[in-house]
Amino acid sequence: MNKIALEFKDVTFHYxxxxxxxxxGIDLQIDEGEFISIIGPSGSGKSTIFRLITGLEDPFKGxxxxxxxxxxxxxxxxxxxxxxxxxMPWRTVLDxxxxxxxxxxxxxxxxxxxxxxxLDDFGLKGQENxxxxxxxxxMRQRVSFLRTILSGSNILLLDEPFSAxxxxxxxxxxxxxxxxxxxxKKTILFITHDVDEALFLSDRIFVLQQKPxxxxxxxKIPLGRPRTLRDVSKSEIVxxxxxxxxxxxxxxxx
Amino acid sequence: MxxxxxxxxxxxxxxxxLIIWExxxxxxxxxxxxxxxxxxxxxxxxxxxxxxxxxxxxxxxxIVVGLLISIIVGIGLAVxxxxxxxxEKTFYxxxxxxxxxxxxxxxxxxxxxxxxxxxxxxFVTFLITFFPLTVSTFDGLRSSNKNIKELLxxxxxxxxxxxxxxxxxxxLPAIFSGLKVAVTVSVIGAAIGEWLGAExxxxxxxxxxxxxxxxxxxxxxxxxxxxxxxxxxxxxxxLEKICLKWRKE
Numbered sequence: 001m002n003k004i005a006l007e008f009k010d011v012t013f014h015y016x017x018x019x020x021x022x023x024x025g026i027d028l029q030i031d032e033g034e035f036i037s038i039i040g041p042s043g044s045g046k047s048t049i050f051r052l053i054t055g056l057e058d059p060f061k062g063x064x065x066x067x068x069x070x071x072x073x074x075x076x077x078x079x080x081x082x083x084x085x086x087x088m089p090w091r092t093v094l095d096x097x098x099x100x101x102x103x104x105x106x107x108x109x110x111x112x113x114x115x116x117x118x119l120d121d122f123g124l125k126g127q128e129n130x131x132x133x134x135x136x137x138x139m140r141q142r143v144s145f146l147r148t149i150l151s152g153s154n155i156l157l158l159d160e161p162f163s164a165x166x167x168x169x170x171x172x173x174x175x176x177x178x179x180x181x182x183x184x185k186k187t188i189l190f191i192t193h194d195v196d197e198a199l200f201l202s203d204r205i206f207v208l209q210q211k212p213x214x215x216x217x218x219x220k221i222p223l224g225r226p227r228t229l230r231d232v233s234k235s236e237i238v239x240x241x242x243x244x245x246x247x248x249x250x251x252x253x254x
Numbered sequence: 255m256x257x258x259x260x261x262x263x264x265x266x267x268x269x270x271x272l273i274i275w276e277x278x279x280x281x282x283x284x285x286x287x288x289x290x291x292x293x294x295x296x297x298x299x300x301x302x303x304x305x306x307x308x309x310x311x312x313x314x315x316x317i318v319v320g321l322l323i324s325i326i327v328g329i330g331l332a333v334x335x336x337x338x339x340x341x342e343k344t345f346y347x348x349x350x351x352x353x354x355x356x357x358x359x360x361x362x363x364x365x366x367x368x369x370x371x372x373x374x375x376x377f378v379t380f381l382i383t384f385f386p387l388t389v390s391t392f393d394g395l396r397s398s399n400k401n402i403k404e405l406l407x408x409x410x411x412x413x414x415x416x417x418x419x420x421x422x423x424x425x426l427p428a429i430f431s432g433l434k435v436a437v438t439v440s441v442i443g444a445a446i447g448e449w450l451g452a453e454x455x456x457x458x459x460x461x462x463x464x465x466x467x468x469x470x471x472x473x474x475x476x477x478x479x480x481x482x483x484x485x486x487x488x489x490x491x492x493l494e495k496i497c498l499k500w501r502k503e
Binding site for chain 2: 054055056075076077078080082084086088089090091099100102103104131133151
């Protein structure tokens with residue numbers, strides 16, 4: 001029996017300025033160490049789910065459990081990696097990465113020492129005093145991911161982290177992300193537009209369709225680990241991909 | 255090397271204008287009305303002791319005190335308006351409206367209030383400098399990236415964290431821009447204050463020479479005033495460069 005890292009119990013939510021609920025009585029469970037992707041067309045409420053988990057928004061009804069406990073003030077409890085890297089341009093790589101530690105009140109020197117040990121793993125060795133404006137897109141995302149890891153949480157929310165990268169960098173980053181995920185045994189929720197990306201990375205995919213969501217459709221990926229890119233071209237996966245795309249396409253009105 | 259090159263064109267223009275002025279003044283030949291640049295330089299040299307050691311310190315004191323008050327009040331007000339919507343709604347329109355009042359025309363009343371003491375001039379300097387500082391600081395604080403703010407919130411950041419780690423660094427470029435404008439106009443404020451009521455100062459000296467119809471002596475302190483303005487501006491630019499190293503040229 002796996003431990004549950006994140007659980008939604010009968011969660012209902014709508015934004016203050018609209019009456020139409022986005023989530024209506026949603027239940028979901030994510031096990032410790034799982035890699036989940038959330039796909040869905042723009043405006044389907046993917047980011048809303050993240051805002052609820054991070055605590056930027058609170059459910060109208062129902063509860064959100066982190067590691068088995070209902071947590072009312074979730075701010076600071078999970079690691080969130082935004083779509084744009086959102087690095088502070090005036091801070092160096094090192095000083096950007098230590099932000100979550102700084103906010104927890106850890107002394108700067110201790111925080112920096114802790115980050116320095118990780119730089120090599122993140123391909124950032126020797127870059128600690130570089131400003132973000134001098135980094136490539138892939139590197140900036142790695143700093144952003146490092147900062148997310150340093151939140152110290154076992155639950156990481158990644159919001160389309162690779163959408164701005166070119167195709168080749170994106171592939172490298174996907175492989176690298178999986179490597180880090182396996183090594184650090186984190187639970188990851190990953191928003192993406194890209195069905196291929198979702199298939200390659202995840203254990204399960206949550207497919208968001210029309211609002212309001214009264215349930216969330218789940219798709220299990222029938223692939224083991226470790227995976228290679230070639231696995232994604234297996235015929236059963238290709239069929240799965242086509243079904244997913246058809247499903248998503250029917251929800252997009254032009 | 256590059257900085258010399260970038261000032262070459264403007265220096266050349268100034269030089270040409272000075273030569274035209276010199277020749278024009280020579281032809282006109284009434285140096286009490288239109289002194290030539292060399293007349294002014296000569297006068298400046300003659301008056302160097304009294305200008306540098308008596309009148310310049312008096313004016314500098316006004317500028318420095320006026321600017322300091324302006325920085326404290328202006329930045330303080332901007333921070334307050336940034337924190338409280340009520341403060342913003344109360345003060346922001348008033349600050350903008352205050353700029354429609356001709357500050358300079360009000361200066362005589364300050365002399366009535368504060369007499370010939372330093373405070374009447376400091377008040378004029380303050381009034382003229384606090385507007386650019388307040389508005390630019392306020393806009394700078396507001397310009398901070400809302401997405402980074404939310405990211406900090408998800409890390410469990412307090413209001414204080416967000417203010418010091420995000421709002422202040424985001425506002426610094428705007429604060430420096432405001433400060434550049436403020437130091438330049440502070441010189442004007444101090445000089446105007448001194449015209450109306452002072453016992454020393456470069457503005458005061460210039461006006462006294464007017465009554466004596468000594469054209470060159472009117473200009474000499476003005477040369478010093480503009481040098482003070484340029485130096486103050488350079489000081490702020492230098493500080494800006496040090497504080498904002500991360501900004502690309």
